[in-house]
Amino acid sequence: xxxxxxxxNETLVVGDKIEIRVLGAKNDSVRLGIVAPRDVTVVRGExxxxxxxxxxxxxxxxxxxLQRVAEKSAEKRREIPCVEIPGVGAVQETISWLVHDVRNxxxxxxxxxxxxxxxxxxxxxxxxxxSMHSNINGLNDWLRATARLGSxxxxxxxxxxxxxxxxxTVGEWLGKAVVTVNCPxxxxxxxxxxxxxxxxxHLLDNAEEAGATEIKVVALRxxxxxxxxxxxxxxxxxxxxxxxxKIPMFSTKANHRGEGLFSVRNWLTGFAGKLMxxxxxxxxxxxxxxxxxxxxxxxxxxxxxxxxxPYRGAAHNLLESQGFRVYLAELEGEAEILQRRFPQAxxxxxxxxSVDDWLNSPGK
Amino acid sequence: xxSAPVALVTQRFGEISIEPSAVFELGxxxxxxxxxxxxxxxxxxxxxxxxxxxxxxxxxVCLPVVDPWRYFPEYSPNLALEALASLELxxxxxxxxxxxxAPHEEGLCLNxxxxxxxxxxxxxxxxxxxxNSDYGLAVPME
Numbered sequence: 001x002x003x004x005x006x007x008x009n010e011t012l013v014v015g016d017k018i019e020i021r022v023l024g025a026k027n028d029s030v031r032l033g034i035v036a037p038r039d040v041t042v043v044r045g046e047x048x049x050x051x052x053x054x055x056x057x058x059x060x061x062x063x064x065x066l067q068r069v070a071e072k073s074a075e076k077r078r079e080i081p082c083v084e085i086p087g088v089g090a091v092q093e094t095i096s097w098l099v100h101d102v103r104n105x106x107x108x109x110x111x112x113x114x115x116x117x118x119x120x121x122x123x124x125x126x127x128x129x130x131s132m133h134s135n136i137n138g139l140n141d142w143l144r145a146t147a148r149l150g151s152x153x154x155x156x157x158x159x160x161x162x163x164x165x166x167x168x169t170v171g172e173w174l175g176k177a178v179v180t181v182n183c184p185x186x187x188x189x190x191x192x193x194x195x196x197x198x199x200x201x202h203l204l205d206n207a208e209e210a211g212a213t214e215i216k217v218v219a220l221r222x223x224x225x226x227x228x229x230x231x232x233x234x235x236x237x238x239x240x241x242x243x244x245x246k247i248p249m250f251s252t253k254a255n256h257r258g259e260g261l262f263s264v265r266n267w268l269t270g271f272a273g274k275l276m277x278x279x280x281x282x283x284x285x286x287x288x289x290x291x292x293x294x295x296x297x298x299x300x301x302x303x304x305x306x307x308x309x310p311y312r313g314a315a316h317n318l319l320e321s322q323g324f325r326v327y328l329a330e331l332e333g334e335a336e337i338l339q340r341r342f343p344q345a346x347x348x349x350x351x352x353x354s355v356d357d358w359l360n361s362p363g364k
Numbered sequence: 365x366x367s368a369p370v371a372l373v374t375q376r377f378g379e380i381s382i383e384p385s386a387v388f389e390l391g392x393x394x395x396x397x398x399x400x401x402x403x404x405x406x407x408x409x410x411x412x413x414x415x416x417x418x419x420x421x422x423x424x425v426c427l428p429v430v431d432p433w434r435y436f437p438e439y440s441p442n443l444a445l446e447a448l449a450s451l452e453l454x455x456x457x458x459x460x461x462x463x464x465x466a467p468h469e470e471g472l473c474l475n476x477x478x479x480x481x482x483x484x485x486x487x488x489x490x491x492x493x494x495x496n497s498d499y500g501l502a503v504p505m506e
Binding site: 041043044047048049050051052053054055056057058059060061062065066067069070072211235238239280281282283 | 415
């Protein structure tokens with residue numbers, strides 16, 4: 001051991017990158033300032049020693065004690081966190097915010113984003129906003145992923161037999177994981193474009209990407225319509241990743257699940273369906289789709305419409321997603337001005353009637 | 365890096381097969397196990413939710429680990445970016461975090477002050493010591 005005596009504010013240099021400065025001494029404690037590169041860990045000796053002790057102690061752990069705690073925790077296991085992905089309206093709200101309001105980048109529109117992110121804890125909203133500001137690429141990735149499954153997916157009329165559809169898809173899927181299918185013989189679901197097979201293939205790929213060796217596909221007729229679940233034994237997702245599934249452009253980069261599931265969510269809107277995801281890190285993921293009843297196809301053909309609405313919102317998104325060209329009249333008297341400019345456009349006052357009602361009524 | 369499953373002789377489980385995706389390389393060795401540089405994360409059905417961090421170099425070194433949030437839902441380690449430098453990380457979201465389980469009186473305790481931080485895609489891991497944190501080194505689990 002090298003022994004050197006130093007006065008206050010004198011330094012020691014270790015190697016060519018580490019400098020230790022004596023800041024002062026009081027009673028029997030010495031204050032040191034350390035300048036070291038990022039990759040050099042500086043830690044107090046006694047803490048390192050305790051970590052070492054704990055690490056060594058872990059080797060002598062009694063297996064019985066471990067199993068007892070494991071069993072106990074299985075008994076009082078909390079409900080698996082389950083995230084319901086917000087409707088496409090919320091997603092589009094977020095995107096339209098990004099596209100139209102980029103000029104307001106740092107202005108206080110955060111309230112609107114919080115609405116879009118629904119019930120994310122405050123910290124995650126903040127984190128989400130930061131990433132959103134700095135990472136437009138994430139948005140592009142998501143849009144591409146959506147395009148892959150077909151963002152204009154919809155029910156095309158007619159039905160398919162779910163069991164046959166599942167069997168055909170699983171038969172053609174070239175993954176390595178063992179897939180078992182459990183489905184009643186007679187379960188008809190609305191035909192869609194892209195088909196259920198494309199969506200299922202996507203989910204199987206997801207599961208295998210997560211390291212699954214076994215994938216269970218179960219279909220049943222539940223209270224809320226046909227339920228289709230895909231359960232894998234892959235790496236699963238931690239709580240933070242699961243929470244992030246609510247936010248469209250934030251995929252957990254390691255496995256790209258976020259963006260994939262969002263396109264599935266989009267596809268499901270054709271069925272008025274829902275997507276639920278439950279996952280635990282190290283145990284696997286279960287994706288459940290509720291294939292609701294097929295919605296009535298709108299009677300009104302896409303056209304130009306002047307939307308009388310106090311604020312751009314769900315109605316605007318819904319109309320645009322159905323191919324309508326929307327002129328937004330937010331202010332008093334604006335609708336009349338727009339009508340003069342676009343005489344061919346129809347006027348919809350959402351204060352007076354609902355969008356669904358309007359869509360299902362014949363046009364001009 | 366290994367590209368195919370390898371057989372590994374362990375003291376606790378005998379000979380087992382290790383998937384390449386389960387192998388983690390340590391930038392800094394675990395305190396106490398300076399000879400081991402590579403570990404495998406073993407997720408064995410019978411011990412779930414516990415997993416094992418098995419040394420690839422020393423058959424008798426096998427640490428029980430667990431997802432800390434299962435027992436401490438409020439746990440939020442502050443992983444300084446400096447501490448993550450050796451994992452070559454850009455963001456925390458790509459990480460898996462496990463804590464080491466050790467005996468404690470009649471039961472078990474978790475080391476919340478020094479979580480094992482793993483980057484699954486890159487196959488790197490690090491035991492990060494949270495200096496000046498409020499988390500204990502041996503927090504009882506029951």
